[in-house]
Amino acid sequence: MTNYQDQLATLRESIKTNSTLKVKGGGTKTALSAAANLDLGGLSGVLEYDPQEYTLTALAGTPLKEIESLLLEHGQYMPFDPVLVDAGSTLGGAIASGLSGPGRYRYGGIRDFLLGIQFFAGTSKLHKGGAKVIKNASGFDLPKLMVGSLGRFGVLTEATLKVFPKPEVFTTMQLEVGSLGGALELVKKLATSSFELSCLDFSSEGKLFLRFGGLKEASQARLKRIQDFLGLESEVVTDAADNAFWQGAREFAFVPEGFDLVKIPLTLSKINALEPQLDTSYLRRYSVGGNVLYLALPQDANKIGLSSLLQEHKLSGLALTGSWASPYLGKPLDEVFAKRLLAVLDKDEKLN
Amino acid sequence: MSEALLNRLKTLFPKDRLLHNEAQVLPYESDGLTAFRSKPLAVVLPETQEEIIETVKLCYQYDVPFVARGSGTSLSGGSMPIADGVVIALNRMNRILHYDAAERIAVVEPGVINLYVSKKAVVDGLYYAPDPSSGPVCTIGGNVAFNSGGAHCLKYGMTSNHVLGLKVVLPDGEVAELGGESLEMVGPDLTGMFCGSEGLFGIALEVSLRLLPKPEVFKTILAAYHSLADAGQAVADVVASGLLPGAMEIMDRLAMDAAEAAVKAGYPAAAQGLLIVELEGPVEEVEAEFPKLMKVIEASGTYEVRVAKNEAERMKIWKGRKGAFSAVGRLSPDYVVQDGVVPRTKLGEALREIERLSKNYGLRVANVFHAGDGNLHPLILYNGKVEGEFERAEELAGDILKLCVDLGGAVTGEHGIGVEKLAYLPYMYSDDDMDLMRYLRKSVDDKEIANRGKMLPSNKAPALTMHGAHPLEKQGIAYRE
Numbered sequence: 066m067t068n069y070q071d072q073l074a075t076l077r078e079s080i081k082t083n084s085t086l087k088v089k090g091g092g093t094k095t096a097l098s099a100a101a102n103l104d105l106g107g108l109s110g111v112l113e114y115d116p117q118e119y120t121l122t123a124l125a126g127t128p129l130k131e132i133e134s135l136l137l138e139h140g141q142y143m144p145f146d147p148v149l150v151d152a153g154s155t156l157g158g159a160i161a162s163g164l165s166g167p168g169r170y171r172y173g174g175i176r177d178f179l180l181g182i183q184f185f186a187g188t189s190k191l192h193k194g195g196a197k198v199i200k201n202a203s204g205f206d207l208p209k210l211m212v213g214s215l216g217r218f219g220v221l222t223e224a225t226l227k228v229f230p231k232p233e234v235f236t237t238m239q240l241e242v243g244s245l246g247g248a249l250e251l252v253k254k255l256a257t258s259s260f261e262l263s264c265l266d267f268s269s270e271g272k273l274f275l276r277f278g279g280l281k282e283a284s285q286a287r288l289k290r291i292q293d294f295l296g297l298e299s300e301v302v303t304d305a306a307d308n309a310f311w312q313g314a315r316e317f318a319f320v321p322e323g324f325d326l327v328k329i330p331l332t333l334s335k336i337n338a339l340e341p342q343l344d345t346s347y348l349r350r351y352s353v354g355g356n357v358l359y360l361a362l363p364q365d366a367n368k369i370g371l372s373s374l375l376q377e378h379k380l381s382g383l384a385l386t387g388s389w390a391s392p393y394l395g396k397p398l399d400e401v402f403a404k405r406l407l408a409v410l411d412k413d414e415k416l417n
Numbered sequence: 418m419s420e421a422l423l424n425r426l427k428t429l430f431p432k433d434r435l436l437h438n439e440a441q442v443l444p445y446e447s448d449g450l451t452a453f454r455s456k457p458l459a460v461v462l463p464e465t466q467e468e469i470i471e472t473v474k475l476c477y478q479y480d481v482p483f484v485a486r487g488s489g490t491s492l493s494g495g496s497m498p499i500a501d502g503v504v505i506a507l508n509r510m511n512r513i514l515h516y517d518a519a520e521r522i523a524v525v526e527p528g529v530i531n532l533y534v535s536k537k538a539v540v541d542g543l544y545y546a547p548d549p550s551s552g553p554v555c556t557i558g559g560n561v562a563f564n565s566g567g568a569h570c571l572k573y574g575m576t577s578n579h580v581l582g583l584k585v586v587l588p589d590g591e592v593a594e595l596g597g598e599s600l601e602m603v604g605p606d607l608t609g610m611f612c613g614s615e616g617l618f619g620i621a622l623e624v625s626l627r628l629l630p631k632p633e634v635f636k637t638i639l640a641a642y643h644s645l646a647d648a649g650q651a652v653a654d655v656v657a658s659g660l661l662p663g664a665m666e667i668m669d670r671l672a673m674d675a676a677e678a679a680v681k682a683g684y685p686a687a688a689q690g691l692l693i694v695e696l697e698g699p700v701e702e703v704e705a706e707f708p709k710l711m712k713v714i715e716a717s718g719t720y721e722v723r724v725a726k727n728e729a730e731r732m733k734i735w736k737g738r739k740g741a742f743s744a745v746g747r748l749s750p751d752y753v754v755q756d757g758v759v760p761r762t763k764l765g766e767a768l769r770e771i772e773r774l775s776k777n778y779g780l781r782v783a784n785v786f787h788a789g790d791g792n793l794h795p796l797i798l799y800n801g802k803v804e805g806e807f808e809r810a811e812e813l814a815g816d817i818l819k820l821c822v823d824l825g826g827a828v829t830g831e832h833g834i835g836v837e838k839l840a841y842l843p844y845m846y847s848d849d850d851m852d853l854m855r856y857l858r859k860s861v862d863d864k865e866i867a868n869r870g871k872m873l874p875s876n877k878a879p880a881l882t883m884h885g886a887h888p889l890e891k892q893g894i895a896y897r898e
């Protein structure tokens with residue numbers, strides 16, 4: 066731990082001395098970590114984990130892979146389903162980029178599983194926010210503020226997550242619905258069903274991907290009932306094949322070499338209008354029951370055009386990989402409230 | 418100043434929506450922390466967002482503090498007026514603005530009652546998950562301000578986990594849109610930051626809520642133990658088994674006696690500790706989980722297990738649990754309730770220490786709590802008529818809060834700091850952290866007019882007087898957890 070204290074001291078020094086600071090964790094989201102001058106990769110390790118508590122505290126630079134493996138040894142997992150884990154994503158990077166995977170459909174995203182943090186404000190003071198317990202309503206919820214902040218409000222050093230027991234088995238169904246419209250209809254129908262799906266993704270060609278988890282002895286009967294409900298042929302995979310499929314989704318395997326990845330939060334009702342206006346060369350993957358579109362576009366695509374298109378549809382986007390003038394696309398963020406918080410947390414305008 | 422503001426408010430509100438004489442404002446003088454009162458300058462009853470924004474702007478202009486008020490059920494003095502300030506009462510802002518079952522979303526005004534959201538959604542098989550026991554009366558705006566919880570927080574989180582977006586008016590009248598209607602977002606989670614800010618960051622005008630499909634079935638069991646510690650150990654065993662119940666609740670003998678006296682819950686008479694576990698989910702899943710749960714429970718030293726065979730039996734189990742608080746009024750003229758949180762593995766230690774403190778102080782403490790998430794609810798019984806007993810109860814309550822922090826937990830899990838726990842927030846956070854919160858507040862609200870004197874112990878807060886049952890509890894309309 067003296068090592069940790071030394072690291073904190075060094076970190077504090079660089080926050081004090083640098084006039085601008087951009088943090089990098091695993092460097093997996095190149096659009097966000099380009100030109101970073103503060104590498105947190107070394108600040109790594111799990112500090113506290115008691116499976117009985119359903120909480121885990123780790124240093125910000127800890128690779129999610131390490132956390133995932135440790136949890137798995139105790140039959141637990143991160144229900145927000147972190148992305149780019151194999152690619153080397155870190156805990157701090159996942160929080161700052163605010164990314165969650167398809168599995169967040171069931172219990173919520175990283176915002177819902179972050180309980181406590183320790184961070185340096187732009188003042189180089191070390192602060193704590195939240196607590197290391199599952200429930201807490203004491204003081205301002207600073208952990209939430211860090212989610213998706215791209216490091217603008219502080220440099221994370223530690224974070225505490227809520228974790229859950231991992232379902233014994235997962236089952237995945239793949240359906241060919243034939244059209245996006247058809248897929249959307251089924252998604253709507255499923256939205257109010259009580260099947261408790263873990264994941265609900267679809268493609269613009271009308272392929273639907275459903276996943277549910279639970280006890281082995283219940284899975285066949287649950288599967289049968291969902292199949293009857295949908296009334297369509299489906300290909301069913303479990304175990305390794307199921308795992309590999311969603312691992313691919315989390316690692317954005319659909320993005321070919323030479324393409325850049327963008328995240329676009331949306332709602333079902335926006336999809337029909339947006340879809341025909343997207344360039345045919347853009348690859349799409351709808352996730353979380355149609356709450357997010359991951360778009361892969363050729364590196365030389367008209368990026369400004371995409372941003373204006375999103376703005377027309379009152380949507381915002383976040384570029385994750387590739388090189389961009391700004392990672393924020395489309396409708397500009399409402400900065401009214403954020404600015405007042407930044408005036409304290411980053412009063413010298415150092416952070417990102 | 419005040420006179421000038423009042424005159425301006427008179428041009429903004431018709432007579433029946435601007436209350437300022439003594440008799441009119443009396444009902445607004447306190448909240449769920451009943452005997453703690455303070456007289457406002459005026460109470461306004463806006464019906465539109467514009468009226469709220471204009472009121473805030475005027476308060477800012479005249480430098481008069483304001484407090485938003487939902488149903489006034491805060492247990493920590495959060496919605497108590499600021500002396501000579503303005504109360505912005507939001508009960509008439511009670512429309513559901515947008516509801517879409519397929520998108521599982523409801524956009525509501527802040528005065529909408531918590532339970533009303535689920536009532537609206539039930540036809541589509543959906544519900545709004547956060548379920549404070551005050552659900553039949555408290556408002557979504559109050560829930561947002563306090564990040565309120567209920568019995569299902571381990572699995573589903575608190576209010577903020579179900580709020581996707583907010584439209585808010587900041588304390589100087591500027592309006593901001595936070596978050597949106599999607600489950601996902603771009604940019605910092607400002608929605609989350611606003612939730613739980615106890616009214617210090619301004620007023621929520623519109624709230625976008627995430628809805629969830631209603632669990633298909635519930636399976637509720639009750640297990641009786643010869644000691645409270647055994648019941649606590651059983652919770653640990655359930656957790657270790659890999660099951661994730663929707664709720665796990667514990668009551669001690671005193672709490673059971675109270676429930677018995679009030680609602681004849683029929684709990685096992687010899688039990689010193691009672692555990693309620695509820696499984697929920699798709700039929701097949703719950704059927705498969707049930708024998709596993711029973712195996713764990715049967716091996717946990719219980720001497721009697723009951724399984725609710727139908728909805729009526731389930732409701733009976735819950736009625737006793739939910740009614741335990743108000744029922745405590747039958748055992749004692751007055752009581753204080755705290756809601757500190759401890760890590761779940763420290764529950765046993767916390768309970769033993771509370772028992773020791775109870776003996777030392779010579780005051781009875783009843784325990785009924787959310788065991789799944791470590792959220793204690795010690796009820797400290799006292800008699801306000803006995804000289805010095807209230808002060809002792811307060812001191813004991815403070816010791817329990819400190820104990821929670823010492824064990825690695827938090828001073829409040831759901832009722833908020835308000836004015837009641839002002840002295841204890843600094844016990845949980847360092848001076849630097851407290852200063853940071855004060856600076857943030859000051860930067861959002863340079864005149865510190867939004868809910869002045871609450872949550873952050875910077876301004877002098879009035880002293881506490883008495884505690885007891887909320888009028889709603891006395892009428893049996895709402896219960897505390």
Ligand SMILES: Cc1cc2nc3c(=O)[nH]c(=O)nc-3n(C[C@H](O)[C@H](O)[C@H](O)COP(=O)(O)OP(=O)(O)OC[C@H]3O[C@@H](n4cnc5c(N)ncnc54)[C@H](O)[C@@H]3O)c2cc1C
Binds near residue numbers: 556
């Ligand atoms: C019998 C009883 C049982 C209870 N059970 C629980 C429980 O199980 N779990 C739990 O968490 N709490 C519980 N509570 C506490 C209380 O009900 C909650 O804190 C609730 O959220 C308060 O809602 P309200 O509408 O009454 O808000 P109020 O008491 O009117 O206000 C609470 C706070 O919110 C602020 N506020 C209100 N509206 C807004 C708005 N639109 N924008 C910004 N700030 C606003 C107020 O200024 C105040 O600080 C209970 C209370 C009682 C009396």
